[in-house]
Structures are given as C-alpha cells and as structure tokens.
Amino acid sequence: MDSNVLQRTLYRKLVDSHTVTRLDEQHVLLYVDLHIMNEYTSPQAFSGLREKNRKVLRPQQQLAVVSHIIPTHPVSVASRVIIDPASALQASNLKRNCSDFGIKLFDTNHEQQGIEHIIAPEHGWIRPGMVVLCGDSHTTTYGALGALGFGVGTSEVEHILATQTLVYRLAQDMHIKVDGVLPAGTSVKDLILLIIARIGAQGARGYAVEFSGSTIATLSAEARMTLCNMAVEAGARAALIQPDQITFDYIRQRAGNLDPEEFKQALGDWRELYSDADAVFDVEHVFSASEVAPFVTWGTSPDQAMAVTAMIPDPASAADEHASTTISQALQYMGLTAGETLLGLPIDRVFIGSCTNGRIEDLRIAASMINGRHVARTVRAMVVPGSGEVRRQAEQEGLAKIFTDAGFEWRQPGCSMCLAMNDDVLAPGERCASTTNRNFEGRQGRGGRTHLMSPAMAAAAAISGCISDSRTLENLHG
Incomplete structure (x- = not known):
C-alpha cells in the first residue's frame, strides 16, 4: 500500500470510508449514515420526489424535526399551536411528508421536540465515524463526537432522500x-x-x-x-x-440500543x-x-468580537479601506462609537438558548450565575431549553425555579430567538445579549442589535441590565 495513503487526517479517513465512487479529482459520491430534516429546507425535496414518482430509499436513516418556526410560549407541550399560517403550513407539510414516506418526526406537540442539533446527540443517534447531513449550516456540531457533519441545500436533500448519497466536493x-x-x-x-x-x-x-x-x-x-x-x-x-473516552462515555449513556458486546465492537x-x-x-x-477572556461581539458578524474589557475598534485603524468601511457600517447599525467600551452598555433583552448554548450544561452555568439574584427591571430575559429532555432535566435539577425566581421566562424548546422565523423576535433598535451563533443585521428581528456571548455573560447582562464582565459580580444587582 502507498505510504501516503496511510498518513491521513481524520477528515480524510471519514470521507474515504464513505466514498461510494470517485467522480473526479475534486468530487466523490458520499454515503450518508443519517440525514436530518427540518420544516423549512425539506418541502421542495419531497415535492421533487413525488413529481418523479420516487421513494425515499432508506426511511430509517432519516429524522425530521419541527424547530425553527415553532412558538416557545410556556404552555403545555400538548397545547402548543403554530398560529402563523405560513409556518403552520410548513409544519403540516412536514408531518404529511414524514407520514407518507415513513420517516420519524419530532412534531410540534412531541414531548421530546426541540432543536435538531440537540435532539440527535442526546438520543445517541450521532456516533463516531458517521456522516450526518442536514439542511442547516450548524450540522458541523456533530464533529464534536467524531462524526462528519455539514449542511446541505434543498436540491441535495432530494438527492439524499432518493439515493442515501451526496455528490460531495x-x-x-x-x-x-x-x-x-x-x-x-x-x-x-x-x-x-x-x-x-x-x-x-x-x-x-x-x-x-x-x-x-x-x-x-x-x-x-x-x-x-x-x-x-x-x-x-x-x-x-x-x-x-x-x-476519546469523553466521547465514548457520552454515547454509552445515550445509545440504549447498543448491547455491551455491540458497544465493545x-x-x-x-x-x-x-x-x-x-x-x-x-x-x-x-x-x-x-x-481567552470573556468575549462579546460588537459588530454584525461573529468575527467582529473582542474581550469584554477591550475598546471598540476604530475604522481609521483598519488594515485597508474595505475593512474600514465594514467596521464603520457595523458600528452604525449597532449604534456604537469607536474607542469606547462595551462595559455598561444597556441591553433590553437576554436570550439563553439555541443549538449553540441550549444544552443542560449551558443552563447550569447560567443558573449558577443567577442564583439568588434578579433580572434588572429594564430587561426582558428568557431561557429556551434546547429540547424537551433538557427542559425536564433542568426542572428536575431545580434550574428552572432559579430562572423563574430571578424573573426569567422559562419557555418551551425550539430555535426561538436565534433567528426571526418565529414570534420570539427583537423590536427595531432593541439590544440583545444572546448565546446564539450569529449576529447578522436583522438576524433576531428587523433592526435588532445582537451581542453574542457565553451563557455566563448573558446571565450577568440580565442581572446588571448592561453588558458586564461575568468575572466580577460586585457591581451586579437585581
């Protein structure tokens, strides 16, 4: 065997083990172990299958979740209703498609409903060595467990459903x-x-x-x-x-369908x-x-971030004219001034949740910061667990009571305020301390201003009513 073949990166090993055939120098036909769908990237794919009179090749290797459009109001799971007509249609279409093609669905009123990237790992469906695809860019999450995960487009969803493969660059x-x-x-x-x-x-x-x-x-x-x-x-x-062992222990606790001998193998x-x-x-x-220090975004892209104690950058100090213009535009949208600090900047909303920071560990961190304190009177703060299982565990551990006693809204699971596809949105001009992954213009609502940060930092902002350094609590009060 060629010695060069032996010296491979983990990525190359995963691709090689799932390559059905090499198409050219840059492309392979990649086998897909698990394909996950949501309500907004799958409708056209199912329509395409019907038009061509095709079936889903392997329904048991598909999983569907209603997550982005679902309201998170604190009502019982059985009482959850999607009021918006367009969103309700997306959810009903997904339900019909999954029923017609025999695909497992976590629907609006499913007790284990939540965000796809939290549900899949917590149920033990993501395992090392797998290729996992989804019509969502944050499918990269699964690499944490040694699986190759990435997002795909709607046309690719149809190809995966029909063939369980993907033409992959x-x-x-x-x-x-x-x-x-x-x-x-x-x-x-x-x-x-x-x-x-x-x-x-x-x-x-x-x-x-x-x-x-x-x-x-x-x-x-x-x-x-x-x-x-x-x-x-x-x-x-x-x-x-x-x-590694941390990975194996995590999966062993969740992969209930693997008996000891199978797990050993x-x-x-x-x-x-x-x-x-x-x-x-x-x-x-x-x-x-x-x-590493507590970081906060100051602009409208996740890379426009800095230590909370640093100064907002000056466009005049940028490397070139394009960078200067980018900084200026971001500062204008965010209503910030170069050379000033973010510390003490008043915020209107706090959001703790999302596929980035909506897991039980995230809620534990936030609760430990909040315990015994109260949300500032000027702030509306909400916690949205990443799944029904996370919500139940948080309630059993007493975390939910800490949040509600402090004045947080304790919501039902969903993508919620991560993106403006449901009714958890910012009003124009509102400033939000958010544990999400993107701070683009209008991401959380038209005209809304988003500052990305950790659960601890978001909790500190809720308590103080402004962007604060979570490491120093002496100035925080409810």
Missing part, C-alpha cells in the same frame, strides 16, 4: 490546536469567539477543521458541540474532534478515528488557552 484540511487551561470565568464559547475573531469569518472557508490540544481534550462532550457548532462561523465546511472501530502522526494539514493554527 472535497474540502481541504485545517488543524487548530489549543493548549493550556481556560482561565477562571471563561468558557468554550469565549474560546471559539476568540478563534473566529483571529482567523476571520472566511478564515476556514473551504476547509474541514480539526480541533486538538490539551484544552480541547479536557472539554466535555457538550462543550465540544459548542466549539464545532460555531466553526461554521469562520466558514468551515466541517469541524472535527478526535473521539464499535469501540474498536472508533479508537481508529484519529489523524495519523505524519498526516499533513493544508493550514495550521495554534492558540493558547491563556489568551
């Missing part, structure tokens, strides 16, 4: 290594915001990114999901972390999922965890 390999211990009061959300700010919103465009290093090795499985989830905000086509395969010692990456970056 190969990515290049990028390695991001992070060593050291995250400083007290910081989190993986701060780390990924720092990385994106350093390499840029297009810094990983065209690359599959593998994260490694002592910092990554100590992260929980859920923290790794936050990291891989937001890698796409640097343009990454995929994000991966070598599966699977472990043997999963332990082979790593980049070979001499594997060559096209690009490498190295970071130190000691550089």
Whole structure:
C-alpha cells in the first residue's frame, strides 16, 4: 500500500470510508449514515420526489424535526399551536411528508421536540465515524463526537432522500490546536469567539477543521458541540474532534440500543478515528488557552468580537479601506462609537438558548450565575431549553425555579430567538445579549442589535441590565 495513503487526517479517513465512487479529482459520491430534516429546507425535496414518482430509499436513516418556526410560549407541550399560517403550513407539510414516506418526526406537540442539533446527540443517534447531513449550516456540531457533519441545500436533500448519497466536493484540511487551561470565568464559547475573531469569518472557508490540544481534550462532550457548532462561523465546511473516552462515555449513556458486546465492537472501530502522526494539514493554527477572556461581539458578524474589557475598534485603524468601511457600517447599525467600551452598555433583552448554548450544561452555568439574584427591571430575559429532555432535566435539577425566581421566562424548546422565523423576535433598535451563533443585521428581528456571548455573560447582562464582565459580580444587582 502507498505510504501516503496511510498518513491521513481524520477528515480524510471519514470521507474515504464513505466514498461510494470517485467522480473526479475534486468530487466523490458520499454515503450518508443519517440525514436530518427540518420544516423549512425539506418541502421542495419531497415535492421533487413525488413529481418523479420516487421513494425515499432508506426511511430509517432519516429524522425530521419541527424547530425553527415553532412558538416557545410556556404552555403545555400538548397545547402548543403554530398560529402563523405560513409556518403552520410548513409544519403540516412536514408531518404529511414524514407520514407518507415513513420517516420519524419530532412534531410540534412531541414531548421530546426541540432543536435538531440537540435532539440527535442526546438520543445517541450521532456516533463516531458517521456522516450526518442536514439542511442547516450548524450540522458541523456533530464533529464534536467524531462524526462528519455539514449542511446541505434543498436540491441535495432530494438527492439524499432518493439515493442515501451526496455528490460531495472535497474540502481541504485545517488543524487548530489549543493548549493550556481556560482561565477562571471563561468558557468554550469565549474560546471559539476568540478563534473566529483571529482567523476571520472566511478564515476556514473551504476547509474541514480539526480541533486538538490539551484544552480541547479536557472539554466535555457538550462543550465540544459548542466549539464545532460555531466553526461554521469562520466558514468551515466541517469541524472535527478526535473521539476519546469523553466521547465514548457520552454515547454509552445515550445509545440504549447498543448491547455491551455491540458497544465493545464499535469501540474498536472508533479508537481508529484519529489523524495519523505524519498526516499533513493544508493550514495550521495554534492558540493558547491563556489568551481567552470573556468575549462579546460588537459588530454584525461573529468575527467582529473582542474581550469584554477591550475598546471598540476604530475604522481609521483598519488594515485597508474595505475593512474600514465594514467596521464603520457595523458600528452604525449597532449604534456604537469607536474607542469606547462595551462595559455598561444597556441591553433590553437576554436570550439563553439555541443549538449553540441550549444544552443542560449551558443552563447550569447560567443558573449558577443567577442564583439568588434578579433580572434588572429594564430587561426582558428568557431561557429556551434546547429540547424537551433538557427542559425536564433542568426542572428536575431545580434550574428552572432559579430562572423563574430571578424573573426569567422559562419557555418551551425550539430555535426561538436565534433567528426571526418565529414570534420570539427583537423590536427595531432593541439590544440583545444572546448565546446564539450569529449576529447578522436583522438576524433576531428587523433592526435588532445582537451581542453574542457565553451563557455566563448573558446571565450577568440580565442581572446588571448592561453588558458586564461575568468575572466580577460586585457591581451586579437585581
């Protein structure tokens, strides 16, 4: 065997193991282990199947979730109703399509409904070595468990449903290594915001990114999901972390359909999922965890972020005219002034949730900050668990009571205020401290201003009524 074949990155191993045939130098026909759908990227695909009189080849390898358009009002699951006619039609169409084609669906009133990228891992459906696709860009989340996950378009959804394969353009390999211990009061959300700010919103465009290093090795499985989830905000086509004992323990607790012998056999395969010692990456970056501080976005792109104690950048100091114009436009939209600090900037809304930070660990962190305090009178704050299971666990642990006692709204699961596709939206001019993944203009509502941050930082903002450093609580009051 060619020695070059032996020295492969984890990404190349996953692609090679799922290549049905090589189409040309840049493209392969890729086999898909699991395909996940939501209500807004699948309707045209099913229509295409019907027009061509085709069936879904492998219904048991499909999963559908209503998540983006669903209201999160704190009513019982059985009472949830989608009022908006267009959204209700999307949900009913998905239900009909799944029924007609025999696909498992987490519908509006399903007790385990939630966000697709939280439901799939928590049910043990994501495992090392898999290829998992979904019509949503944050499918990169699954790389946290050693699976190759990435988003696809509507036309590709139809092809996957019909053939269980995808015509796939190969990515290049990028390695991001992070060593050291995250400083007290910081989190993986701060780390990924720092990385994106350093390499840029297009810094990983065209690359599959593998994260490694002592910092990554100590992260929980859920923290790794936050990291891989937001890698796409640097343009990454995929994000991966070598599966290890943390991964295996996470899956063992959730993959109830694997008996001990099957799990043992699977472990043997999963332990082979790593980049070979001499594997060559096209690009490498190295970071130190000691550089991490609580980060906040100041602009309208996730890479427009800085340490909360830093000063808002000056367009005049930009590298070139284009960068200067970009900064100026962002500051104008956000209503900010160069050279000032974000500390003390009043906020109107706080949102804790999303596929980035809506897991139980995220809610525990936020609750620990809030316990015994109260939301500022000028702030409307809400917590939206990522799934029905997360919501139940938070209630059992007493987290929900901490939130409600503090004045937070305790909502039903869904994508909610991550994006303006439901009725949890910002009014024009409202400023939001948000644990989501994107701060584009109008992302959370037309004219809304979004500051991305960690659950701890969002909790601190809720308590103080302004952007605050979560590491220093002495100035926080309810």
